[in-house]
Amino acid sequence: MDILIIMGIGIFVGSKFFPDRHKKKNEKMQIVCTVLIIFSMGVMLGGRENFIQELSTLGLTSFLYFLIPTVLSTIVVYLLTRIFMKKKQKEKED
Amino acid sequence: MVLLTVIALLLGIVYGLSGIDISIIGFITEHTHYILYLLMFLVGISIGLNHGIMEKIREYHIKIFIIPIGIIIGSLLGGIVCSFISGISMNTSTAIASGLGWYSLSGVMVSEFAGAQLGSITFLSNLMREIFSFFSIPLIAKHLNFPTCIAPAGATSEDTTLPMLIKYTNEETVVLSVINGMICSAAVPILINLCYQIF
Numbered sequence: 001m002d003i004l005i006i007m008g009i010g011i012f013v014g015s016k017f018f019p020d021r022h023k024k025k026n027e028k029m030q031i032v033c034t035v036l037i038i039f040s041m042g043v044m045l046g047g048r049e050n051f052i053q054e055l056s057t058l059g060l061t062s063f064l065y066f067l068i069p070t071v072l073s074t075i076v077v078y079l080l081t082r083i084f085m086k087k088k089q090k091e092k093e094d
Numbered sequence: 095m096v097l098l099t100v101i102a103l104l105l106g107i108v109y110g111l112s113g114i115d116i117s118i119i120g121f122i123t124e125h126t127h128y129i130l131y132l133l134m135f136l137v138g139i140s141i142g143l144n145h146g147i148m149e150k151i152r153e154y155h156i157k158i159f160i161i162p163i164g165i166i167i168g169s170l171l172g173g174i175v176c177s178f179i180s181g182i183s184m185n186t187s188t189a190i191a192s193g194l195g196w197y198s199l200s201g202v203m204v205s206e207f208a209g210a211q212l213g214s215i216t217f218l219s220n221l222m223r224e225i226f227s228f229f230s231i232p233l234i235a236k237h238l239n240f241p242t243c244i245a246p247a248g249a250t251s252e253d254t255t256l257p258m259l260i261k262y263t264n265e266e267t268v269v270l271s272v273i274n275g276m277i278c279s280a281a282v283p284i285l286i287n288l289c290y291q292i293f
Contacts (some may be wrong), residue, residue, distance in 0.1 A: 002131070002191065006131050006134045006135050006138065007135070007138040007141070008134040009135060009136060010134065010136065010137060010138015010139045010140075010142060010144040011136060011139075012142065013109075013114075013138070013139055013140040013141070013142060014138060014139035014140065014141060014142020014143045015142035015145065015266075016141065016142070018139050018143060018251040020143065020178060020258075021165040022262065023140075023143060026136050026139050026140060026143075027140070030133060030136045030137065030140070030257065030258070030260060031098070031134075031242060031261075033129050033130075033133035033136065033257070034099070034133065034258075035098055035099070035102045035103060036102075036122060036126075036129050036258030037102070037110075037130060037133065037253075037254060037257070038099050038102040038103050038106065038123060038128055038228075038254070038257075039102040039105060039106040039122075039123075039127055039131065039158065040106060040123040040129070041103065041106060041126075041254060042102065042104065042105060042106015042107040042108075042109070042110060043107075043109050044101040044106075044110065044114075045106070045107055045110060045221070046107035046108060046109060046110020046111040047110035047111075047126045048110070050291055051107075051109070051111070053282055054162075054214045054217075055209050055218065056196045057217055058214050058215050059178045059218065061180055061182075061215050061219075062214075062215045062218035062219040062222060063222060064176055064179060064180060064186065064219075065172075065173075065176050065180075065187075065191060065215060065216075065219035065220070066189050066218075066219040066222035066223045066226065067222075068116075068172040068175050068176050068179075068191075068222070069168065069169040069170075069172025069176070069191040070169075070172070070223050070226060070245075070246050070248075071169075071171060071172070071225075072168035072169070072171045072172040072175070073167075073168030073169050073172065073245045073246065074166065074170035074230075074234065074242060074245040074246055075168065075169050075172070076164040076245075077160075077161055077164035077165060077168065077241065077244070077245035078239070078244050078245070079164075080161075080163070080164040081160065081161070081164075081239055081241045081242055082239075082242065083234045084157055084160050085154075085157060085160065085241060088278040089221040094121070094186050
């Protein structure tokens, strides 16, 4: 919920006060934040006890449980958006 | 961006494995949620700069639930298929798939229900889902459509994979992905519990 509130404050600031000329700087800052978040995720994973061992012994089953649900999710969402959001997507792509 | 992401992730893993403790890095990793808050604020500014975006989102009405519903249905179907292939019971299998990419919570929950080994499979499979999202988002954006980019990200579409969605889709999809992430995140603990009891 806090994420949504913060984003809401950002939307307000962006629509009312933020100058357009700093748009690129804002985008660069987003990249910096992204890299830091992903780096932190890596640190957390690397610091996890037995991470490498887990990866080698349970990797294949884990891969199966990643691949099939992810692919099926993508297919189902694609079909649903094609049926229900087609008009909006066309408008957006135009 | 993808390359930068991979490098950052690998450097982080190497640092974590090394056991080295650099105070500034320790400070950053302990306060990641503040970086996420800053990112969300900056994303909000980008959305705010794009005048009229909120009106577009409001036009979706009930259709805003299409993406999270699709993700949940697809993931559960995947869990059922995986059960037949792996021989793991249907309830555990669907519970594993119900993580929707939220590896930390789902790993812990399945560990409690079904033991450490299945908990580790849950952790790793959902972690793989998140990492895969970093690579698949640009491809899906190019070959399918923007809302479908949210599907592999699942519950992570409001935080870790959001930057990729920002980079490769548009402001409208970013707002949809935040809403999707919130719905999926709320659904994960409920789904894991339900799957474990119903199937």
